[in-house]
Amino acid sequence: MSSTGWQLLLRKLWISYCRFVPWCLLRCDRPWRMYRRGRDPVQEFGAKERLYLRVSRADLASVRPDGTADANFIKFPDQSFNRSGFSEPIDALIPDPAVERSKRWYSLGVVEFPVAAIPPEVTSRQAVPCKVRVVHDPYDINFAHSETRVYFQGQRLSGAGTDELTTKVERMKWRLRIRQDARFKTVLAPLR
Amino acid sequence: MTTGTIDFSRQTSIASSHGDATCFLFTSDGQHLVPSHGADRVVWGELEADEAVEVQSFQHYGDFLVLNNIPSTWEEVAVSISSSDWPQSSWLGEARREARKLRRLPADWNGHDAPAPSKVACDLADRVLCAFSYKDIPRPRIAPSVEGGVGISFEQADRYAFIECYNDGEIVAGVSSRESGQDAWEVNAKKWLDLHRCARRIADFLRT
Numbered sequence: 001m002s003s004t005g006w007q008l009l010l011r012k013l014w015i016s017y018c019r020f021v022p023w024c025l026l027r028c029d030r031p032w033r034m035y036r037r038g039r040d041p042v043q044e045f046g047a048k049e050r051l052y053l054r055v056s057r058a059d060l061a062s063v064r065p066d067g068t069a070d071a072n073f074i075k076f077p078d079q080s081f082n083r084s085g086f087s088e089p090i091d092a093l094i095p096d097p098a099v100e101r102s103k104r105w106y107s108l109g110v111v112e113f114p115v116a117a118i119p120p121e122v123t124s125r126q127a128v129p130c131k132v133r134v135v136h137d138p139y140d141i142n143f144a145h146s147e148t149r150v151y152f153q154g155q156r157l158s159g160a161g162t163d164e165l166t167t168k169v170e171r172m173k174w175r176l177r178i179r180q181d182a183r184f185k186t187v188l189a190p191l192r
Numbered sequence: 193m194t195t196g197t198i199d200f201s202r203q204t205s206i207a208s209s210h211g212d213a214t215c216f217l218f219t220s221d222g223q224h225l226v227p228s229h230g231a232d233r234v235v236w237g238e239l240e241a242d243e244a245v246e247v248q249s250f251q252h253y254g255d256f257l258v259l260n261n262i263p264s265t266w267e268e269v270a271v272s273i274s275s276s277d278w279p280q281s282s283w284l285g286e287a288r289r290e291a292r293k294l295r296r297l298p299a300d301w302n303g304h305d306a307p308a309p310s311k312v313a314c315d316l317a318d319r320v321l322c323a324f325s326y327k328d329i330p331r332p333r334i335a336p337s338v339e340g341g342v343g344i345s346f347e348q349a350d351r352y353a354f355i356e357c358y359n360d361g362e363i364v365a366g367v368s369s370r371e372s373g374q375d376a377w378e379v380n381a382k383k384w385l386d387l388h389r390c391a392r393r394i395a396d397f398l399r400t
Contacts, residue, residue, distance in 0.1 A: 056302040062335050062345070071354045071366070072335050072343030073302065079338075080304060101300055108303045168356075168364045171339075172376040176354065176368040 008191050012106060015094060030094050033087065036143045041136040042085070050112040051081035051134070051146065054092045057190040060109050067183030069111075071175040076122070077150040077162060083136065084112065087144035089187040096141065109190030117182035122174045124152060124165045132174070283331035284321060290334045291317040291344075297336055307340035307359060316357035316381050317342040323387040329395055348398040355379070355390070365390050367397045 028035070055073060062070035082092050089110040095102035121129040131151045139145045150157045152165050294309045294317075301308060317334065321344065324332065330348055337343040341358040355365045366376035380386040 054303045058297070058336050059302055059338075062333055068352075070333060070335055070343055070345045071368075072337040072339075072345075072356065075304065075306070075338045102303075104300075105303050168358070168362060169366075169376045169378055172354070172356065172364045172366045173374045176352075176366050176374040176376065179352065179354075180368050180370070180374065 004191055008107060011093075011191065015090065015106070029097070030141060031088075031091065034091055034094070034142050034144070036138050036140045039138070039143060041138055043136055045083065045115045045134060045136075046085060047116065049115050050084040051115050051118075052084060052087065052089050052092045052110050052112050052144075052187070053079075053081050054105060055109050055111050055190065057109070060111070060186060060190055063111065063184050063186060067185060069179065069182070069184045071172070071179040074175055074178050075148075076171045076174055077132065077148050078158060079148045081134070081146050081148075082142065082144040083115070083146045085144070087142075091142065091144060093188065107191040109186060110188040111184045112187050113182040113184045117178055118148060119174050119177040119181075122150065122166055123170045125167060126165075128152070130157065130166060284325040287321050287332055287334060288318055291321060291342060294334070294336050294342055301336060302338060304338065306336070306338045309336050309340070309342050310359040312361050313341040313357045313359045316361065316363055317344060319381070319387060320344055320355055320357060320363065323391045324394070329398065346394060346398060351398050351400070353394040353397060355394075357381075363390075365394065367394060369397075 053073075059069075059073040062073065082089075089112065092110050093105045093108060095105050115134055118132060118134050120132055122132055124130050133149055133151065134146055135149050136146045150162060150166070157165055291314055295311060295314050297308045299308045300306060321332070321334075324344075324346075330346055333345045333347075335343050335345075337356055337358075339356065339358065340360075341356055344355045344357070346353040350371075351367070351369045353365070353367045355363060357363050361381060363379040363381045364376055365379050366374060368374045377390075379390045
């Protein structure tokens with residue numbers, strides 16, 4: 001078996017340990033911390049809280065030694081993260097049983113960056129600022145799940161609505177601001 | 193009648209087309225684009241019209257190439273100079289191969305449902321790379337974009353330029369630095385002139 005094959009096997013064993021060994025009696029398929037267990041969302045993010053982002057090898061190639069990265073791997077809006085206050089980096093790679101393709105997440109990597117690096121505004125076509133918020137949006141099997149959301153005059157924008165109200169140019173500026181302020185740190189390298 | 197002069201010594205803006213040793217150049221505001229080697233054949237045309245014709249009316253005068261009989265209605269001129277030993281950026285070939293490879297990426301390549309770069313986006317990236325193939329521009333990074341398309345980035349010290357070629361055929365370019373903040377603009381992908389202007393703007397930004 002190649003070294004990459006061994007790495008993948010070790011990672012799967014480690015995740016299996018997290019998933020089954022401590023919690024097997026409770027029939028859990030992931031660490032206990034990941035379950036929502038009736039907890040309410042916590043919309044306050046700590047000043048030093050970080051966001052964990054699952055990334056591909058192609059993404060990670062753009063992270064420089066000083067932590068800067070290209071502007072091309074932060075989606076606008078609706079980018080999913082896990083917040084560090086309620087999770088560990090490896091949690092971002094644990095597959096979601098409801099999503100078939102998520103089995104591939106084992107081989108991806110994880111980067112972290114401060115939540116404060118998300119720019120709070122993007123300019124709309126009407127030159128009125130839209131608010132950008134990082135929202136804690138827990139799933140039943142992933143309490144730490146959070147995402148960036150855009151609001152225009154209090155209404156959430158998504159998909160076509162975002163395209164109608166914001167231009168690619170303004171969205172590019174937003175992503176360039178993240179690129180300027182965020183320092184990415186690789187916490188788990190993707191496997192080949 | 194207007195005569196356009198290409199000054200061989202200035203080397204301000206050169207972009208080769210698709211690897212066939214043909215270079216598209218344009219003149220604007222006294223900035224002329226130059227080959228450093230002799231020209232074998234010259235084709236020119238008004239870029240806005242997106243058509244070009246081969247002409248024979250050019251002469252070499254030392255370090256200058258003089259183009260004659262440019263119609264006075266043309267505001268900017270695209271000149272294509274063929275040369276058997278045309279200089280290209282050392283990174284161009286490899287960068288274009290990288291951009292072509294991105295066509296093989298599957299959808300959801302990043303685990304976040306990102307669309308795969310389309311052929312349209314990869315072809316646009318190829319055009320952008322050709323337009324940026326200066327000798328004095330650092331080698332770009334080429335990567336798939338989470339927005340659906342291809343991202344091309346240039347970096348010099350703390351100055352950063354990013355061009356995104358989208359799957360829908362649009363191009364947006366942006367620059368960023370601590371001193372000047374962020375700026376972004378649309379680039380008309382169908383016009384070489386727009387690509388050249390973008391290339392010149394980004395080259396100037398990186399050199400500042």
